[in-house]
Amino acid sequence: GDSVTQMEGPVTLSEEAFLTINCTYTATGYPSLFWYVQYPGEGLQLLLKATKADDKGSNKGFEATYRKETTSFHLEKGSVQVSDSAVYFCALNSGGSNYKLTFGKGTLLTVNP
Amino acid sequence: KAGVTQTPRYLIKTRGQQVTLSCSPISGHRSVSWYQQTPGQGLQFLFEYFSETQRNKGNFPGRFSGRQFSNSRSEMNVSTLELGDSALYLCASTPTSATDTQYFGPGTRLTVL
Numbered sequence: 001g002d003s004v005t006q007m008e009g010p011v012t013l014s015e016e017a018f019l020t021i022n023c024t025y026t027a028t029g030y031p032s033l034f035w036y037v038q039y040p041g042e043g044l045q046l047l048l049k050a051t052k053a054d055d056k057g058s059n060k061g062f063e064a065t066y067r068k069e070t071t072s073f074h075l076e077k078g079s080v081q082v083s084d085s086a087v088y089f090c091a092l093n094s095g096g097s098n099y100k101l102t103f104g105k106g107t108l109l110t111v112n113p
Numbered sequence: 114k115a116g117v118t119q120t121p122r123y124l125i126k127t128r129g130q131q132v133t134l135s136c137s138p139i140s141g142h143r144s145v146s147w148y149q150q151t152p153g154q155g156l157q158f159l160f161e162y163f164s165e166t167q168r169n170k171g172n173f174p175g176r177f178s179g180r181q182f183s184n185s186r187s188e189m190n191v192s193t194l195e196l197g198d199s200a201l202y203l204c205a206s207t208p209t210s211a212t213d214t215q216y217f218g219p220g221t222r223l224t225v226l
Binding site for chain 1: 117144146148155156158163168169171203205207214215216218219220
């Protein structure tokens with residue numbers, strides 16, 4: 001079945017540091033890939049997505065590239081801010097009639113000033 | 114457009130009771146999915162409804178059920194509550210194809226005592 005593996009946290013960085021959160025997946029067919037972010041006490045917000053191989057999703061300085069050859073979708077940001085502190089989830093949707101997201105365990109990011 | 118709304122935001126119940134949670138999707142969205150989020154198991158898919166029909170179901174016992182109304186609003190019900198049902202229950206709505214983004218509500222925090 002589908003699965004998502006993302007790096008365990010927590011991750012603690014200083015402001016303006018470079019961020020990478022690794023994500024790899026196993027899926028049948030050609031899934032769509034997503035990164036969601038969850039701030040304390042809130043639901044999930046879509047951060048970015050990619051729907052086919054070699055697509056790059058980007059938003060608010062975050063980027064991730066859909067790599068089919070390595071089944072990966074790593075999240076990167078060149079310079080993190082304190083306001084980026086949150087839990088980040090990598091997820092996939094196998095598509096077709098399957099409206100089910102499969103999530104990774106989540107990575108807690110803390111950015112210190 | 115208003116986002117996904119969930120009511121109530123917080124619930125406290127005792128073991129053996131039952132509970133009903135409500136979700137109103139974004140206007141025009143016809144698919145509603147439910148997820149359970151716990152610290153131990155992470156985010157797990159419960160079920161998905163489209164045009165009042167359950168199309169997908171996750172690996173949860175029959176105590177977990179749901180329905181969708183003609184206006185796309187959805188409810189989920191948990192009967193005979195157990196301590197392990199304590200979780201954040203998230204609802205998400207999707208507009209059209211399965212690769213479209215799922216938009217999440219703020220969740221209902223259920224505590225079972």
